[in-house]
Amino acid sequence: MKIRRRREIAVSEAELTALTADLADAHHDTLPGMLAAANEMGASRRSFLLGAGALLGGVAIAGSGLTNGLGSGLGLGGGSGIAGASTRAAKSSGLTGDLAIVALAASLENLAVATYQAGIDAATAGKLGAVPPAVVTFAQTAQSQHRDHAAAWNGVLTGAGKQAVTGVDLTVKKSVDQAFGSVTDVPGLAKLALDLEEGAAATYLAAIGAVKSPAGLATAASIHPVELQHAAILNFLLGEYPVPQSFATTTGARTTSDKIG
Amino acid sequence: MPIDDPRLRDLLEQSQDLHHDAMRATHASLDELVELGHDDRRAGHRADVQADSQAGGEVPSSVTTRSLLSGLPTGGVLAAAGLGTAMVALLASPAFAGKTADVQMLQTAASIENLAVATYTTALGLDFIGGGSANPVVKAFVTKTKDQHADHAKAFNAAVTRLGGKPQDQPDPALLKVVEQAKPSLTDAGAVVALAIELETGAAATYVANVPQLANKNARAVTASIMGVEAQHVAILNAVQALVTAGAADLIALPPDAAQLPAAAGSVGFPVAFFSTTDARPATEGAL
Numbered sequence: 190m191k192i193r194r195r196r197e198i199a200v201s202e203a204e205l206t207a208l209t210a211d212l213a214d215a216h217h218d219t220l221p222g223m224l225a226a227a228n229e230m231g232a233s234r235r236s237f238l239l240g241a242g243a244l245l246g247g248v249a250i251a252g253s254g255l256t257n258g259l260g261s262g263l264g265l266g267g268g269s270g271i272a273g274a275s276t277r278a279a280k281s282s283g284l285t286g287d288l289a290i291v292a293l294a295a296s297l298e299n300l301a302v303a304t305y306q307a308g309i310d311a312a313t314a315g316k317l318g319a320v321p322p323a324v325v326t327f328a329q330t331a332q333s334q335h336r337d338h339a340a341a342w343n344g345v346l347t348g349a350g351k352q353a354v355t356g357v358d359l360t361v362k363k364s365v366d367q368a369f370g371s372v373t374d375v376p377g378l379a380k381l382a383l384d385l386e387e388g389a390a391a392t393y394l395a396a397i398g399a400v401k402s403p404a405g406l407a408t409a410a411s412i413h414p415v416e417l418q419h420a421a422i423l424n425f426l427l428g429e430y431p432v433p434q435s436f437a438t439t440t441g442a443r444t445t446s447d448k449i450g
Numbered sequence: 451m452p453i454d455d456p457r458l459r460d461l462l463e464q465s466q467d468l469h470h471d472a473m474r475a476t477h478a479s480l481d482e483l484v485e486l487g488h489d490d491r492r493a494g495h496r497a498d499v500q501a502d503s504q505a506g507g508e509v510p511s512s513v514t515t516r517s518l519l520s521g522l523p524t525g526g527v528l529a530a531a532g533l534g535t536a537m538v539a540l541l542a543s544p545a546f547a548g549k550t551a552d553v554q555m556l557q558t559a560a561s562i563e564n565l566a567v568a569t570y571t572t573a574l575g576l577d578f579i580g581g582g583s584a585n586p587v588v589k590a591f592v593t594k595t596k597d598q599h600a601d602h603a604k605a606f607n608a609a610v611t612r613l614g615g616k617p618q619d620q621p622d623p624a625l626l627k628v629v630e631q632a633k634p635s636l637t638d639a640g641a642v643v644a645l646a647i648e649l650e651t652g653a654a655a656t657y658v659a660n661v662p663q664l665a666n667k668n669a670r671a672v673t674a675s676i677m678g679v680e681a682q683h684v685a686i687l688n689a690v691q692a693l694v695t696a697g698a699a700d701l702i703a704l705p706p707d708a709a710q711l712p713a714a715a716g717s718v719g720f721p722v723a724f725f726s727t728t729d730a731r732p733a734t735e736g737a738l
Contacts, residue, residue: 321708326716334723341724375708390678397661397674406662410674411724414654414681418720421682422689426716428705432594432682435601436675 284351287405289445290396291345292354294409296449297389298339300357304365304385305332308378318374324426331382331419338412345405360447361388376427383423388441390416395442413437552669553615554737555660556606558622559673561736562653563603565621569629569649570596573642587702588639588690592646595683602676609672622736625652639699643691647684652729654680659730677725685719692718 284292305328312320312328343353365381372378393413400406421431570592574580580589607617621629632645657677664670692715693701701710 319709321711322713323708323711323716326713328716330717330720334720337723394674394678398667398671403662406670408724410658410661410677411727413674414658414678414725415720415723417678417682418685421685422716422719425686425689425704425706426708430594430704431686432591432598432679435598435679436605437678438675 287400287402288346288349288351290400291342291405292351292449293358293443293445293447294392294396294412295339295342295346295354296356296358296447297361297385297392297443298335298342299354300362300365301335301385301389302332302339303357304369304382305329305335307369308372308382311372311378312375317372317378320375324375324379327419327422327426328382331386334415334419338415341408341412345408354449356450358443358447359450361385361443379423379427383420383427384441386416386420386423388443390420390437391439391442394437395439395444398439550613550615551733552664552666553610553613555664555733556610556613556669556673557615557618557738558731558733558736559653559657559660559676560603560606560610560618561620561622561738562625562649562656562731563599563606564619565625565629566599566649566653567596567603568621569645570599572629572633573636573646576636576642578639579642585639585699585702587704591686591690595646598679598683602679605672605676609669613666613669618736618738620736620738622731623738624735625649625731640691640694643687643694647687647691650680650683650687652731654678654684654725655727655729656731658725659727660733663733681725688721689715689719 308317309325309328309332311317312325339354347353365385368381368384372381390413393409393416396409397406397413400409417437424433425431573592574589574596577583579592607619610617628648629645632641636642636645654677657673657680661670661674661677664673690702692712693699696712698712701707701715
């Protein structure tokens, strides 16, 4: 990876590194609790699915009131009706209700991890020109956090006796691959990452309107703000206003009709 | 407060356009909330509320039961339903309406937003934040963030009103003490940013904690649409604080000279993968 020579900020760099290390410790303190909450959701879902939960089968996002723009930043098509989407969810992943949403979330997180890896690989191969060190740190940290998010959601699935999702959201991947093909520099990659982060955040916001399990709500609520934090820093690095809206929206949210594989 | 830099002004105008789109969506949630509130009042008993919930409507019965009955022994489905019916009869009376957990959480949220507006207003009165010696990006950020908190306060108070509660125009009293104690020490940008991080983190943590607790789906939607924005404020403030602390305040610019930013500046904004609720304020703290 090509790193531009930068102005020496020796003391500040040391301070920042120490601060970052403290924050990493804080993160590792938070992670076990979140995984426990996710597992709690998985356990409750398992018993739930054996009982009256069957009534909810195929209505994953019914009643959410969400008619979303579906990956607008990535040039994906408009959303289908919620009822239709949830019906197809059962066909796509074999899961219904909250678990179909969990599988979608895991697949989006896996896609984010893979896309950041592709970006890091391209940078390392010198395909993006000079890469500022702050961008390297951003990509590595964001990727690590998306990996944690995927683990949390997969913990729910395995806790419910289902298989973890190791694949990605193929519907979004198609557009990501197309966009990635034309990325030649860091701003291009940052814009692609921004689309992914905003799409993930929008999906979590939509999920909060759809998920029934309190533990699932808590997990989605704890991840959505972090995706928006990634987006804020990306906007800043791109020279855009970092917090452009007073209210987050579901524009660009994915639905459970997406193909996962 | 006028923003002098043309580039910043353009960005803020673009942001305003996005904001209007988002406001339309939020108003839609609030409008639904009004309709559902009317429906609830017409229904007047829990059975109808449960039917609404099962039909994809409002107030999930299990959540409401949990928040109202926590700590009480359970006696099976019928026992819970009987007590629930009684509680709904209580809730239907105007005197009790403002005391529901949802209303209290929304009132506290509004009070936190009121405090944020007041604090940023105070900060803008300081020359190094809102005056001639201020970094223009910091000044623009504080101005815009104050306005966003004012939007949030309006949204929370609209939700409070539409659920039958009393809107909150006062700041959160516990946090107000923190701000008042901090005021004498606000002698440089770093101190102001540190205080702002504390307030923004508390706000975001409170809303993250409230989302799974709110029974009313639309109150939850409004809260959820705001929590991530507060987290974004935290991210940018974290980055600003790191640069100010490092003596590199000149790198706070739009666009920044990314090549000059220290490596750690890329990740200091988002320290944890899961937003913690450790700093959440008690649900009733601002429900005056």
